[in-house]
Amino acid sequence: MRVRVVGAGLLGASLGLALTSEGHDVSLDDTSPLALSLAAGLGAGTRATATEGEEIDLVVVATPPDVTADVVCAELDRCPGAVITDVASVKSHVIDTVLASGQPGLERFVGAHPMAGKERSGAPNADGDLFRGRPFVVVPTEHSSRTATERVTNLAVEVGAMPIIMSAAEHDDAVAAVSHLPQVVSSLLAARLQDVPEGALDLSGQGLRDTTRIAKSDPMLWATILAANAPRVRAHLAPLQRSLQAAISYLDTCATSHYPPAAVAGLAALIEAGSAGVARIPGKHGGAQRAYAEIVVYVPDRPGELARLFADVGEAGVNIEDVRLEHAAAAAVGLATISVDPAAGDRLTDYLSEREWSVVQR
């Protein structure tokens, strides 16, 4: 397959690396000569030539989202035999603009959204494994041909991702809930920390770190994403605002009286609703959330201690399903919480205790 990638940032260069390693012929284009030479230097593909349009089978548009629709239209002209796809993380906005152009060849356009991590950006962070095992949403339009949809689905498979076909509306509703809403909430929460005295932050625990991790994000990229999906994100913020108002009212009542039952019950109902919501998130591998035995191990912060722990777990012949490290504030120790099959919990606890690890099973 001859693939042309337009935009040599994190996603474009990573796609180039993945496709090159699968034996495809990848050419790269970018308005920035520097980004282009970085991506080419990493082995993500060769530089595009002025005359390559006729030979291309698939074009992937991986530009910033505000120019995606225009670039898709230009590529439909430039590469008359190619299927065109794009990787913008909001689909309706791009697809509506492309279809409104009314230009010939719209049957060759299929949208896509490879859901890969974006904490880092740019070609230097490119990674051919970026898409492996991740959802890769394929979004055909009302004009897309079956061949075009199949070619984009194959792209997902070639880079190791899991193709999921959705309409633009379904996709944009889904990411508003599971990606854009948490980003806004985490950013607003983290912004509050700007006014907190330094001494107070010394009491920060894992809960604060987890809830604010994604707040460390690229402001312009996220502003563009939120703007493109504005009505759907807003639809989630309205009920959030109502429940926040309810919390404030309950707290106001609590401030005037000693544990007023109705207000305490109201606060408990808000926490309970959160527990019910979090229980709906699918567990590992998309299956239902599964109960694991949790083994908590006290790990001195010395070179090699964590490696020694995992080596011991390996020797015990137990598969680690998950691991979480928690650092104690202001002390040279950490707690490792290891999740394992419940049937193996007792055995691993005994095994580690015998090797003098300080360990407790939860």
Add this chain to the structure above:
Amino acid sequence: MRVRVVGAGLLGASLGLALTSEGHDVSLDDTSPLALSLAAGLGAGTRATATEGEEIDLVVVATPPDVTADVVCAELDRCPGAVITDVASVKSHVIDTVLASGQPGLERFVGAHPMAGKERSGAPNADGDLFRGRPFVVVPTEHSSRTATERVTNLAVEVGAMPIIMSAAEHDDAVAAVSHLPQVVSSLLAARLQDVPEGALDLSGQGLRDTTRIAKSDPMLWATILAANAPRVRAHLAPLQRSLQAAISYLDTCATSHYPPAAVAGLAALIEAGSAGVARIPGKHGGAQRAYAEIVVYVPDRPGELARLFADVGEAGVNIEDVRLEHAAAAAVGLATISVDPAAGDRLTDYLSEREWSVVQR
């Protein structure tokens, strides 16, 4: 030291275990005979006797927070030679009530808040290492004697925690910001997931999991904590509500026009403020956030693979500073992000590559 622990839940039983293992003489009391026998059976102490009051050096009140103040007052009477402390997670509420009683012996009362994880509760989850390396806030009142404050500070040290002396107001302001506010926000966010279609949740990634992890919490315990610290939590929710309203206004503007510059800039400023806030959270061991080299390794989900990886890291002689596992939705693979000293990053990347790990350094 003869220590009496009133309330044999997670905190009381864990304190009993930690103090017993340090050679102290611990007696346990609880209104629930079942909780008492569970905690005693774990080795957290012996059952309290009716006549022990005279002999006790230190009483730790570890009851539910709504009865803490009453129990502290009763213990001041019962144990005339003892220092009394409590572990309620909001201090002003308890201390104001105790001082208002005006009873004799108030110089023997000092508040405390051992900041240990509370995702699980009850004596069965007790753990003598629960406090190790954690902040243990000691809160003297205006009446507390120096001896009493020293005895509670020593308690913190005996259980392996890091004593931090604060006033009740300082403490309650701090936990409102770093603990209570994130709990409310995470719960309100997770509650929104109740209305999301199941297919949408298939696109859930690590960001959603992290931001909602603490939403899985005990509703009555948290309602009581929030009610006790109501004015201070409310003081954070008011500006949060204003910034949420600003986000909604920007999104409304974006819905009516194509990337309106002022609204996009407003959204970018909200994300930027979040980045600035999160940058203030102290890093590992209470120090400034430190840059580590991050090595991302693709780990097949087979028994022993993660253990094999950590064994290889151990053989490379590199100390792991942090580790994060990310599971791909709907696929049998995971990504391990290992943070190491920047000076060791290249060496570890090469070492793991030679052992045929699929690895990229960020």
